[in-house]
Amino acid sequence: MDYLVVFLVLVVFLQTRVTDLKRAVICLASQSVIIAIACFVIGFSHGNDIHAVMPGVLTLIVKVIFIPGAVYRLVNKLKNEREIVSASNVNYSTMAAALFLVMGYALVERLMPGSVGRDIVAASILMIMTGLSLMVLRKRAIIQICGLITLENGIYLLGLLMTEGLPLVVELGVFLDVLIAVVVLVILTSRMRLSFMTTDTSVMKKLKG
Amino acid sequence: MNLDIRELIYIILALPLVFSAISAANFLGRNVLHWLNRLVATGVGAAIVMLLMTFDANIPFAGQYIYLDALSMWMLMIIGTLYFAFAWTSKAYLDRDTNKRYGYLRRFGYLEGRFYALSHIFVWIMFLVVLVNNLGLMWVTIEATTLVSALLVAFKFTRTSLEATWKYVMVCTVGICLALLGTIIVYYIQLTTMGSDSPLNWLYMVEHSKNIDPVMAKFAFCFLFVGYGTKIGLAPMHAWLPDAHSEAPALTSGLLSGSLCICAIYVLIRNIVILMPSIGIDFISGLCLFFGIFTIAVAVPFVVVQRDIKRMLAYSSMENFGLMVAGLGLFVPIAAQAMLLHMFNHALVKYSLFYTAGTIMEEYGTKNMMRIHGMMVQVPRTACFLLLSIVAILGMPPFGVFFSKFYMIYGFFTAEHPWLGVITLILLAGMLIGILYHILRMMGGQSKKKSSGELFGVIDSLTIAGLLIFSGIASAGLSEITVLNRLLEAAAKIVLGGVA
Numbered sequence: 001m002d003y004l005v006v007f008l009v010l011v012v013f014l015q016t017r018v019t020d021l022k023r024a025v026i027c028l029a030s031q032s033v034i035i036a037i038a039c040f041v042i043g044f045s046h047g048n049d050i051h052a053v054m055p056g057v058l059t060l061i062v063k064v065i066f067i068p069g070a071v072y073r074l075v076n077k078l079k080n081e082r083e084i085v086s087a088s089n090v091n092y093s094t095m096a097a098a099l100f101l102v103m104g105y106a107l108v109e110r111l112m113p114g115s116v117g118r119d120i121v122a123a124s125i126l127m128i129m130t131g132l133s134l135m136v137l138r139k140r141a142i143i144q145i146c147g148l149i150t151l152e153n154g155i156y157l158l159g160l161l162m163t164e165g166l167p168l169v170v171e172l173g174v175f176l177d178v179l180i181a182v183v184v185l186v187i188l189t190s191r192m193r194l195s196f197m198t199t200d201t202s203v204m205k206k207l208k209g
Numbered sequence: 210m211n212l213d214i215r216e217l218i219y220i221i222l223a224l225p226l227v228f229s230a231i232s233a234a235n236f237l238g239r240n241v242l243h244w245l246n247r248l249v250a251t252g253v254g255a256a257i258v259m260l261l262m263t264f265d266a267n268i269p270f271a272g273q274y275i276y277l278d279a280l281s282m283w284m285l286m287i288i289g290t291l292y293f294a295f296a297w298t299s300k301a302y303l304d305r306d307t308n309k310r311y312g313y314l315r316r317f318g319y320l321e322g323r324f325y326a327l328s329h330i331f332v333w334i335m336f337l338v339v340l341v342n343n344l345g346l347m348w349v350t351i352e353a354t355t356l357v358s359a360l361l362v363a364f365k366f367t368r369t370s371l372e373a374t375w376k377y378v379m380v381c382t383v384g385i386c387l388a389l390l391g392t393i394i395v396y397y398i399q400l401t402t403m404g405s406d407s408p409l410n411w412l413y414m415v416e417h418s419k420n421i422d423p424v425m426a427k428f429a430f431c432f433l434f435v436g437y438g439t440k441i442g443l444a445p446m447h448a449w450l451p452d453a454h455s456e457a458p459a460l461t462s463g464l465l466s467g468s469l470c471i472c473a474i475y476v477l478i479r480n481i482v483i484l485m486p487s488i489g490i491d492f493i494s495g496l497c498l499f500f501g502i503f504t505i506a507v508a509v510p511f512v513v514v515q516r517d518i519k520r521m522l523a524y525s526s527m528e529n530f531g532l533m534v535a536g537l538g539l540f541v542p543i544a545a546q547a548m549l550l551h552m553f554n555h556a557l558v559k560y561s562l563f564y565t566a567g568t569i570m571e572e573y574g575t576k577n578m579m580r581i582h583g584m585m586v587q588v589p590r591t592a593c594f595l596l597l598s599i600v601a602i603l604g605m606p607p608f609g610v611f612f613s614k615f616y617m618i619y620g621f622f623t624a625e626h627p628w629l630g631v632i633t634l635i636l637l638a639g640m641l642i643g644i645l646y647h648i649l650r651m652m653g654g655q656s657k658k659k660s661s662g663e664l665f666g667v668i669d670s671l672t673i674a675g676l677l678i679f680s681g682i683a684s685a686g687l688s689e690i691t692v693l694n695r696l697l698e699a700a701a702k703i704v705l706g707g708v709a
Contacts, residue, residue: 128390135379148382155386159393163400166393167408169274170345174389177352181382184356188363188375195368204372207452 001041005119008034009101012123012130015150016093021075021142025068028146032063035153038120039160046164055165058175059156067149067182074186075142078199093130093137100129117161124161127154141189141199145182152178214270217260218277218340221285224249224256225292225333233326235319243300246325250296257289261692266699269412276342276412279699283549284339284475286696287556288468290679292332294557294672295460298564299325301669302460305571324364324458331357331464338472344409344483347476348385348392351440354469355381362457362465373452380449381440388436394429395483398422414483426487433480434496440473441530444504451511454523455576459567462519466526466563467556474533474552478704481537485706490540497538498629504531505636513643517576518566521647522559525602528640529555535633536617537704544620545701550684551613555602557680558610561673562598565591572660578647583656590665592652594673599648601677603641609680612687 011031018024036059043052104125108118131151135144156174165171189199196203212220228249232242261282264270269278277285303321334357338350355378363374396409402421407413435446442450454462481493508527515521529551536548572588573581584592601608604615614637621630687694 132383135383141375144379148379151383151386155390155393158390159396162397163393166345166396167343170343170349170409173346173349177349177356180353180356181378184359184378187360188371188378191363191366192371192375195366195371201375204368204375206369207372207376207456 001038002119004034004038004041005123008123009126012127012150013094013097015146016097016130016134017090019090021078021140022072024143024146025072025075028071028149029064029068031150031153032059032068035157036060036064038157039165042160042164051165051168054168055160055171058171062175062179063149063153066179070182070186071142071145074189077190078142078193089137089139093133096133096137097126097130100133101126103129120157120161124154124158127151127157130154139200139202141185141192141201144201145185145189148185149178149182212259212263214260214263214277215272217256217263218270218272218275220256221253221260221289221336222333222340224253225329225336229326229329229333232322232329235322237322239321242322242325243303246299246329247296249329250293254289254293257285261286261696266695271342271412274342274346275340277340278703279696280475280478280549280703281339283553283696283700284472285336287471287553288332288335288339290553290676291464291467291556291560294560294676295328295332295464297672298669299328299460301664301666302458302564302567305568305664320364324361327357327361327364328461328464331361331461332468335468335472339475342411344392344395344411344414344476344480346409347479348389351388351437351473351476352382352385354472355385355440358453358457358461358465358469361461362453364458364461367456370456373449373456377449377453380446384436384439384446386436387432387439391429391432391434391436391480394425394432395480398425398429411479411483418483418486421484421487423487423489426484427492430480430484430488430493433477433484434500437473437477437480438500438534441470441477441534442504442527443500443531443534444507444527447504447507447527450527451520451523454526454563455517455519459519459563459570462523462567463560463563466523467560470526470530471533471552471556474530474537478537482703482706494538494540497534498626501531501533501535501538502629502633502636504528504534505633505640509636509639509643512640513646515643515647516579518569518578518581518647519563519576521578521644522562522566525562525640525644526555526559528637529559529602532614532617532633532637535629536620539620539624539626540705541620541624542701542705543616543623545704546697547613547616547620549697549700549704550687551610551617554609554613554680554684557676558598558601558608561594561676562602564669564673565595565598568664569595572662572664573658574661575658578651580658581651581656582654582658583652584660585652587656587660588663588665590663590670594665594670595648596652597677598673599644601680603644604637607681608677609684612684 015027036056039056039059104122108121127150131147134147192199266279334350334354341347359374359378363370398421403417439446454466505528508524512521512524533548533551536544568591570576601610604610618630
């Protein structure tokens with residue numbers, strides 16, 4: 001479990017560094033792989049029934065194969081889509097992530113000192129906050145989608161640790177929702193490419209007041 | 210025909226789903242599609258009326274996944290009324306959209322089927338929100354409404370609608386994710402204090418909610434409030450609301466404003482009922498009152514400087530949601546009843562307003578209120594409906610909103626928050642001045658821009674008039690209509706924490 005957390009933190013930091021969209025998607029997929037493994041580890045430590053396997057399998061199918069696949073297909077259609085911003089934005093998000101990691105550990109120490117899942121809680125706080133900062137600081141639609149999934153993964157990991165997964169029906173619903181959300185966002189992004197000739201969301205600033 | 214509650218609920222849930230499958234398949238002719246749409250909505254409306262008649266407000270119905278009590282029945286009634294109005298105004302709206310200046314659908318005949326499919330699915334999911342018995346499933350359905358309505362908001366895929374939708378999906382999904390975190394914490398509370406029986410079941414949790422840990426409960430409540438508050442459109446998280454409401458097709462704006470946001474309030478209420486005994490009323494009440502009144506205060510200046518008619522209506526919706534949340538935070542019976550009544554009145558009146566605004570956009574080919582003048586002469590029927598609905602939404606006497614707003618203000622004074630009542634009154638007066646200024650400018654004067662003539666037909670005029678009259682009669686004669694009165698009292702009791 002400790003190794004998983006280390007890898008997870010590493011991947012999240014990588015996520016804030018990459019500007020190439022394909023690599024960002026691959027980062028996202030590997031992050032989800034780690035979450036899936038965590039699902040299996042936590043699931044099998046509590047029992048061997050269907051509920052132990054289900055979250056892991058669903059994570060594998062939905063978040064490792066389907067979502068990155070869909071986004072990757074979209075990225076393939078975009079030409080010349082490197083994130084053309086100054087490096088400062090990237091540096092800001094990495095620095096923010098570092099701050100969030102410290103903040104996560106400080107929060108955990110304050111709220112539940114000496115608990116077992118300390119590292120996992122800190123990592124999930126890191127993921128939630130980093131996901132948010134990716135959505136706010138970065139301008140590319142694809143990176144923002146990655147941020148959204150990172151945020152969702154973080155909340156999911158926290159839930160997994162706290163409650164060993166939600167009830168089965170709810171779990172299925174949550175996965176369905178994430179799936180539809182990504183489908184909707186992919187549709188919107190490809191429309192954006194047609195209308196604006198770019199997927200940079202900073203061109204959309206007409207609606208104000 | 211004698212159908213019991215279970216069968217009626219099945220009918221309500223089956224019909225829209227079947228219809229949206231049919232219209233998505235898109236093999237029916239346009240006229241058949243329009244009539245089938247009306248037939249389905251009327252059928253669902255009839256089923257809801259029958260349900261209202263057979264259902265005893267004090268005896269909730271509980272199935273395996275379905276739970277129906279007075280509160281959900283009340284919400285079902287609101288959504289059902291809007292659904293009915295949607296079906297009877299949609300043909301006029303879509304026809305107009307196929308031949309006038311904004312005509313977008315003309316080029317794509319097949320889009321009508323898709324529009325119907327998405328709208329009916331959207332309403333169907335809102336029915337699910339108020340019928341499921343499980344907090345987790347409520348979260349799932351609320352998130353699903355965001356996603357389906359996002360496709361509706363972006364339906365025309367213009368540049369501005371894409372921008373609005375992107376903002377809508379991003380902001381609401383983040384907010385709703387926070388609500389998921391809150392729901393997870395609630396589940397954690399349940400696991401630690403009540404064991405793992407019937408996970409997240411609302412009824413079970415209410416019965417066992419006495420001894421939960423107040424610190425954890427507060428923690429959960431903050432996440433839930435921020436999360437669902439985003440979806441309601443409370444002030445610091447409201448960025449998506451005016452954009453989405455103004456860029457969506459007029460019918461969708463009506464549904465969004467009238468029923469979607471109050472569905473989020475409904476889910477928030479369900480969560481509050483569980484957490485209230487351990488947190489205590491003061492904390493919840495403080496948050497609700499502050500953010501409710503703050504929302505009204507934020508909306509007022511934007512209304513005054515507004516140029517876009519649908520954005521102005523969106524800010525007026527924000528004002529009303531703020532008022533509802535503040536009314537929820539008062540925790541006195543009269544305010545709870547007024548809040549529920551206000552949901553009903555606001556939904557009906559705001560639907561007719563958005564529909565009328567959509568008509569004006571077609572008539573003048575613009576959304577800019579500064580370029581519209583002389584409506585009284587050029588388009589008398591539209592002008593009449595616009596004026597009546599505006600007067601209604603501002604809370605003037607013959608209409609329903611007057612009663613609900615009046616009871617709400619009365620609630621402020623009985624709940625010993627007289628100063629908040631005064632502040633709210635001042636803000637509402639500002640709202641009234643701002644909106645009336647714009648609308649009266651549009652009514653009179655010499656028009657520089659010529660309208661394309663009256664577009665209000667017979668059926669849609671009747672529907673809109675029916676909505677206004679229904680809201681007025683139902684609220685004015687509430688104490689005479691026994692069914693509604695008992696339902697409202699029972700629902701308010703649930704809001705205040707007693708299970709029916």
